[in-house]
Amino acid sequence: MAINSTSLLTSYQRHYLSTNRPVYYNPHPDLLSSIPDHLLALAAPVIAYWALSLVFHVFDVSDWRWLDKYRIHESAEVKTRNLVTRWQVIRAVIFQHIVQTVVGLWWVEEKLAGDQVDHVAVMSNMLPGLHSLVRVVVGEPTAARMLEKHAHEILYAVYWWAIPTAKFFLGMLIIDTWQYFLHRAMHTNIYLYKKFHSVHHRLYVPYAFGALYNHPLEGFLLDTVGAGIAEFVAGMTTREATLLFVVSTFKTVDDHCGYNLPLDPLQMFSGNNADYHDIHHQVRLCFCSVVILRRLIYSSPQVIGIKSNFSQPFFIHWDVILGTRMTRKDIELRRQKGKQRSE
Numbered sequence: 001m002a003i004n005s006t007s008l009l010t011s012y013q014r015h016y017l018s019t020n021r022p023v024y025y026n027p028h029p030d031l032l033s034s035i036p037d038h039l040l041a042l043a044a045p046v047i048a049y050w051a052l053s054l055v056f057h058v059f060d061v062s063d064w065r066w067l068d069k070y071r072i073h074e075s076a077e078v079k080t081r082n083l084v085t086r087w088q089v090i091r092a093v094i095f096q097h098i099v100q101t102v103v104g105l106w107w108v109e110e111k112l113a114g115d116q117v118d119h120v121a122v123m124s125n126m127l128p129g130l131h132s133l134v135r136v137v138v139g140e141p142t143a144a145r146m147l148e149k150h151a152h153e154i155l156y157a158v159y160w161w162a163i164p165t166a167k168f169f170l171g172m173l174i175i176d177t178w179q180y181f182l183h184r185a186m187h188t189n190i191y192l193y194k195k196f197h198s199v200h201h202r203l204y205v206p207y208a209f210g211a212l213y214n215h216p217l218e219g220f221l222l223d224t225v226g227a228g229i230a231e232f233v234a235g236m237t238t239r240e241a242t243l244l245f246v247v248s249t250f251k252t253v254d255d256h257c258g259y260n261l262p263l264d265p266l267q268m269f270s271g272n273n274a275d276y277h278d279i280h281h282q283v284r285l286c287f288c289s290v291v292i293l294r295r296l297i298y299s300s301p302q303v304i305g306i307k308s309n310f311s312q313p314f315f316i317h318w319d320v321i322l323g324t325r326m327t328r329k330d331i332e333l334r335r336q337k338g339k340q341r342s343e
């Protein structure tokens with residue numbers, strides 16, 4: 001069949017699309033009857049942050065010997081090497097969550113969801129574009145036959161699975177890009193590091209609920225603004241954005257947890273895990289001299305982490321592409337070379 005802007009689905013196809021929903025679908029206007037979706041989008045990341053942080057905090061204070069082989073640092077290092085107390089960290093993170101929530105109340109809009117949306121009509125409006133795409137790939141005659149028999153199945157797969165998945169991964173890539181370049185700027189510009197980002201690096205040995213311990217302005221720009229840009233550019237629904245915010249929060253907390261847990265799905269997600277980010281934290285610098293600073297950063301194998309592993313929270317592609325990736329093996333090789341030069 002030739003598809004154009006006036007084409008309609010057959011009665012069978014419309015019935016198929018109106019009666020089939022994916023397993024994740026919720027027909028209600030709000031996921032939870034007690035809270036609107038747009039408020040849940042603000043509350044869920046905060047709850048996720050403290051819930052996962054509490055799990056790792058229990059690990060930190062426990063005497064479970066089986067955890068020892070998975071700890072990146074000894075528990076005592078958190079107390080002796082960090083330059084900020086846990087209570088200072090908690091207060092700073094709570095403040096950032098307050099700012100994040102206040103901005104979110106202004107930013108996040110109430111949107112139609114569930115059965116409030118005429119999904120069949122939306123999918124029907126996708127037919128002209130779908131036909132044009134299929135025609136380019138397989139030609140007009142084949143496209144017409146394919147859509148005549150399978151338009152409803154293709155629309156279902158694209159609308160309920162392909163588009164949400166693409167938007168989710170686009171959102172992740174946007175957050176990664178935003179955070180990589182802003183994070184890198186915070187390290188390559190001495191003023192920005194000293195004034196803002198050095199606050200986060202008071203945690204020489206990271207732990208879970210210190211993931212969002214930042215200067216308030218940096219926390220606002222890096223996390224809150226970045227998430228808002230990702231939601232807007234990817235064109236996400238409120239529920240899609242909620243999922244992105246929660247997964248991003250889980251990943252950020254996990255990247256600072258201080259454990260190499262073999263069955264942790266968030267650490268299996270990509271090479272950007274707790275150990276990868278820990279390398280980035282293993283530096284504290286004195287800003288007494290620009291000349292000395294540059295010499296330290298670009299010469300000493302002992303401070304190499306400060307200019308490496310800027311990627312967060314999901315993937316490491318920007319570090320790989322732009323040459324800022326650093327592994328434990330790389331550090332050991334540089335130390336050996338430095339030792340050989342000194343000898």
